Amino acid sequence: MTPEQIVEATLFASQTPLTSAEIARADEGLTTGAVDQAIASLRDAYEAADRAFQIYELGDGYQVLTRPEFAPYLERFDSVPRAPYLSSAALETLAIIVYRQPIGRIEIEEVRGVSATSVLRTLADWELIEVVGRGEGLGRPLLYGTTTRFLDHFGMKDLAELPPPEELPVVLAELQEAFDLGTSGETAPADGAVGVE
Amino acid sequence: MSFWQQDSHKESKVYAGFRAESSPALQGMTVETRLPDTPTRSRPRSPIVSAEPFFVELDRFQGPLDLLLHLIRAQDIDIFDIPIARITKQFLAAINVGLDDMQLERAGEFLETAASLVRIKAQLLLPRPERLEWEEDPRAELVRRLLEYEHFQDVVHVLQRAEAQRGRHFGKGFVEARPMAVDTRQTLQLTLAELLEAATRIPEAPPPIRVRPPSTGVTVEEKVSLIRRLFEKAKRISFKRLFGPWGTRAHAAAALLAALEMAKQQMIRIEQTVPFAPIWLFSRLPDAADAPDEQQP
Known part of the structure; x- marks a missing residue:
C-alpha cells in the first residue's frame, strides 16, 4: 500500500474537501508533508493519464472533482448535486464582505444603499459568511467575514486568488484624480475628503 | 440594456417616456432645464415613442445606487460631471412607475436617494458669495458612493465568473436521474345529472352556533x-x-x-x-x- 493509494482512496470516498491533516489521519505512517507530496504525484498521474477528474484545492482542503470540460455531459442529469447560483444581492454583499472583512452590517448597507439584514442571514445560513467578531462602535455590532465554504463555492484555494484589493483602489484613485481635475479644479482638496478609501 | 436604446435616438426616447407632471417632488422646484447636451426646444415626439413610455423594471436593480449607476452609464454620462437635474428627473420617473407596488422598506431606499439628489441640486443652485477653499462639489459624496458601488460590481463579476467556473466541476455524490413521474391525471367523467345529485348529497350547513349575549356585569x-x-x-x-x-x-x-x-x-x-x-x-x-x-x- 503506497501513500499515494491511501490518499487516493481517502479523497475518492469523500464528498467534501479534506485537509492534509484530515487525510493524514488515515494512516499512522502518513504525515501532512507526505500527503501533499502524494497529492502532487497523483495530480501528475491523472494529468498524464488524461483522466476525467483531477484533485483540486478548495479552501485549505483537497477534493476530487470532474474536469470542467465534462460539465455538459453531467448537467444532463438533473440530480447532480451542485450549489445553487447566488442572487445578485447575495453576490453584491459577498463582494463587499470579502474585500472589507471584518465588516459590520451598517457599512455593507452604506455601500449597497439598501438593507442587508435578510441577505446576511441567508449567507450565514449557507455558511458562506460567519460572525468573526464585534466592532468597537455603538452597540458592539457584529462583524462578518467569509468562510472556507465561501472558498469552496467560488472554487478558490484562498482569497489571494481574487484580484488584490490594493489594485482596485488604485483604479478608483485614478478616477478620483480625474474628478478633482475635471470639475472643481484647484478648489477640490487633493487628499482626504474626496478619497475613496 | 432593454430600455435604454443604444441608437442615436437615445435622448429623445428617454425624454419621451419621462412624465414630469407625475413627479410631485419636482413641482415647485426650480430645475435646470437647459443642459448643453439636452434637447430642450423641440423634443421629437413620434407617435410610436410617446405611446410607450419607457419602463424601468425596478426589480432588475439591486437598489437606488444600481439604478442611478445604470442611468449614468447607459447614457455615457461623465460620472465626474453628473447633470443632476436630468438624472434626478429620470430617476424619479423611473421609480414612479414601480413605487406603489414596492415594499415600504425598499421604496424608502429609493426615495432616500431621490431626496439626496434633490438636495444636491438645491445646494448647486444656492448662490454662494465666495467659494471656500475646502468646500467640495456637492456631488462629490454621491460620486464617491457610485464609484465605490461600481467597484464592488466589478468584484461581483469576478465572483460570478468564479462561481460559474466552479459550477463546472462536479464532486462525488453523482446519482442516477430519477425516472420520469407517471402522469396520473385523469379527465373527470360524469353527467350533469350525476353532478347535481352529488350536490344534493352535500349535508346542510350546521346550525349556527348560538352565541350567549355578553353578560351584564355582576357585583x-x-x-x-x-x-x-x-x-x-x-x-x-x-x-x-x-x-x-x-x-x-x-x-x-x-x-x-x-x-x-x-x-x-x-x-x-x-x-x-x-x-x-x-x-x-x-x-x-x-x-x-x-x-x-x-x-x-
Missing part, C-alpha cells in the same frame, strides 16, 4: 344580597347555587368573593369535607337559626 354586593336572601329560606346553601344558573366565570368569581367576605365577617361558615367535594355555606346570622335545611341541589 360582589349582588351576590352578598343573594346569599342573604337564600339564608332566609335555608340554613345551609350550596356554593354552586350562587353562580350555577348563570354559568359564567364573572358570577363564580363574584360569588366566591362574596362568600369569602361574609366568612371573614363571621356571617357565614364555609365547609368542604374533602377536596373537590361540594362546598356548603352555613349561616351564622342569628335570624336564620330556625330556618330549614336546603335540599341538595
Whole structure:
C-alpha cells in the first residue's frame, strides 16, 4: 500500500474537501508533508493519464472533482448535486464582505444603499459568511467575514486568488484624480475628503 | 440594456417616456432645464415613442445606487460631471412607475436617494458669495458612493465568473436521474345529472352556533344580597347555587368573593369535607337559626 493509494482512496470516498491533516489521519505512517507530496504525484498521474477528474484545492482542503470540460455531459442529469447560483444581492454583499472583512452590517448597507439584514442571514445560513467578531462602535455590532465554504463555492484555494484589493483602489484613485481635475479644479482638496478609501 | 436604446435616438426616447407632471417632488422646484447636451426646444415626439413610455423594471436593480449607476452609464454620462437635474428627473420617473407596488422598506431606499439628489441640486443652485477653499462639489459624496458601488460590481463579476467556473466541476455524490413521474391525471367523467345529485348529497350547513349575549356585569354586593336572601329560606346553601344558573366565570368569581367576605365577617361558615367535594355555606346570622335545611341541589 503506497501513500499515494491511501490518499487516493481517502479523497475518492469523500464528498467534501479534506485537509492534509484530515487525510493524514488515515494512516499512522502518513504525515501532512507526505500527503501533499502524494497529492502532487497523483495530480501528475491523472494529468498524464488524461483522466476525467483531477484533485483540486478548495479552501485549505483537497477534493476530487470532474474536469470542467465534462460539465455538459453531467448537467444532463438533473440530480447532480451542485450549489445553487447566488442572487445578485447575495453576490453584491459577498463582494463587499470579502474585500472589507471584518465588516459590520451598517457599512455593507452604506455601500449597497439598501438593507442587508435578510441577505446576511441567508449567507450565514449557507455558511458562506460567519460572525468573526464585534466592532468597537455603538452597540458592539457584529462583524462578518467569509468562510472556507465561501472558498469552496467560488472554487478558490484562498482569497489571494481574487484580484488584490490594493489594485482596485488604485483604479478608483485614478478616477478620483480625474474628478478633482475635471470639475472643481484647484478648489477640490487633493487628499482626504474626496478619497475613496 | 432593454430600455435604454443604444441608437442615436437615445435622448429623445428617454425624454419621451419621462412624465414630469407625475413627479410631485419636482413641482415647485426650480430645475435646470437647459443642459448643453439636452434637447430642450423641440423634443421629437413620434407617435410610436410617446405611446410607450419607457419602463424601468425596478426589480432588475439591486437598489437606488444600481439604478442611478445604470442611468449614468447607459447614457455615457461623465460620472465626474453628473447633470443632476436630468438624472434626478429620470430617476424619479423611473421609480414612479414601480413605487406603489414596492415594499415600504425598499421604496424608502429609493426615495432616500431621490431626496439626496434633490438636495444636491438645491445646494448647486444656492448662490454662494465666495467659494471656500475646502468646500467640495456637492456631488462629490454621491460620486464617491457610485464609484465605490461600481467597484464592488466589478468584484461581483469576478465572483460570478468564479462561481460559474466552479459550477463546472462536479464532486462525488453523482446519482442516477430519477425516472420520469407517471402522469396520473385523469379527465373527470360524469353527467350533469350525476353532478347535481352529488350536490344534493352535500349535508346542510350546521346550525349556527348560538352565541350567549355578553353578560351584564355582576357585583360582589349582588351576590352578598343573594346569599342573604337564600339564608332566609335555608340554613345551609350550596356554593354552586350562587353562580350555577348563570354559568359564567364573572358570577363564580363574584360569588366566591362574596362568600369569602361574609366568612371573614363571621356571617357565614364555609365547609368542604374533602377536596373537590361540594362546598356548603352555613349561616351564622342569628335570624336564620330556625330556618330549614336546603335540599341538595
